[in-house]
Amino acid sequence: MSQTAANVSAAKPKVGGAIYRAPVGTPLPTSALSELDSAFVSLGYMSDAGLKRAINLSTNPIKAWGGDTIANPQTDKSEQYTFEAAEVLNPEVQKVVNGDSNVTGSVSTGMTVKINTKELEDHAYVIEEILRGGVLKRTVIARASVTSIAEVADTNNDIIKYGITIRAMADEALNGDTAREYYISGSAAPDPYVELNLHSVLILEDGTTTLTATTYPEGQTVTWSSGSSSVATVSGGVVTAEGAGNTIITAAITKDGVTYTDTCTVVVQAASN
Numbered sequence: 001m002s003q004t005a006a007n008v009s010a011a012k013p014k015v016g017g018a019i020y021r022a023p024v025g026t027p028l029p030t031s032a033l034s035e036l037d038s039a040f041v042s043l044g045y046m047s048d049a050g051l052k053r054a055i056n057l058s059t060n061p062i063k064a065w066g067g068d069t070i071a072n073p074q075t076d077k078s079e080q081y082t083f084e085a086a087e088v089l090n091p092e093v094q095k096v097v098n099g100d101s102n103v104t105g106s107v108s109t110g111m112t113v114k115i116n117t118k119e120l121e122d123h124a125y126v127i128e129e130i131l132r133g134g135v136l137k138r139t140v141i142a143r144a145s146v147t148s149i150a151e152v153a154d155t156n157n158d159i160i161k162y163g164i165t166i167r168a169m170a171d172e173a174l175n176g177d178t179a180r181e182y183y184i185s186g187s188a189a190p191d192p193y194v195e196l197n198l199h200s201v202l203i204l205e206d207g208t209t210t211l212t213a214t215t216y217p218e219g220q221t222v223t224w225s226s227g228s229s230s231v232a233t234v235s236g237g238v239v240t241a242e243g244a245g246n247t248i249i250t251a252a253i254t255k256d257g258v259t260y261t262d263t264c265t266v267v268v269q270a271a272s273n
Helices: 091-098
Strands: 019-023 052-059 069-071 074-085 123-130 136-149 162-168 180-184 193-196 200-204 208-210 213-216 223-226 232-235 238-241 245-255 258-269
Touching: 074 091, 074 136, 091 136, 091 162, 193 245, 193 258, 200 208, 200 238, 223 232, 232 245, 238 258
Parallel strands: 200 258
Antiparallel strands: 019 123, 052 074, 074 162, 123 136, 136 162, 136 180, 193 213, 208 238, 223 245, 232 238, 245 258
16 A cells, blocks of 8 residues: 555634534534534634544453453444533633533623532534645534533633543434544635526516525525616525616625625616507
8 A cells, every 4th residue: 555645634723713512403514614503602712732532442252261362342332522612701611510500691791600419411523634734524422411621720821721521422313333433635625606597687667586505514504685666676695676687686794704606687678558
């Protein structure tokens, strides 16, 4: 087998967040590119310790008379992920450590964290990484429980951080898998876009037509506008002719602070008497 240095890679967090958490049962992404459900919330910055994955494998050696090992069946295999959450002022991080019901408010309005012995709930997790050459790696965990929280140090020469370890568990949402990893070249991901089904249309005065918008990522909120409301108005993609003339109908989406648009030229013809 040949050796390929290009297959060797380090990992860094995806811009915008590396680790996301949502209630168990939230729809899971099925590829490295599919849109995350809005229930997934970023846990913000992680420390430079990165992400550590422990693969725990147990076997039960079976010996024959005389001492030879004749079988070594696997008795357990589990996956644990450890990371250091750096945003201690983030309510979502506090919820991971102390339980969702024990955290209310925010720092700006006043945050309260109750410390007690309530059992922490299981959650779904998605971990986003970028590997060598822009390859995207996404780890999807349908159900995981927090198994340990490292000692927390409040000092004046380092940041406060929570060392969190979660254990992934097999779940029906992944057809019994403990987790799934999806990889794809970053060049395979298209830029965000909105595309209309029509780019020019003729309608009679007082008539209507419906424009439909396809977006990537899927499910983006589309904002509609008309260049001249005296010619045509638009609501939810339904264009209503108001008076003879020409106007431009614009569909827009905003992704990561950038706006993307597509347009349709509408010609309104006066109704004949």
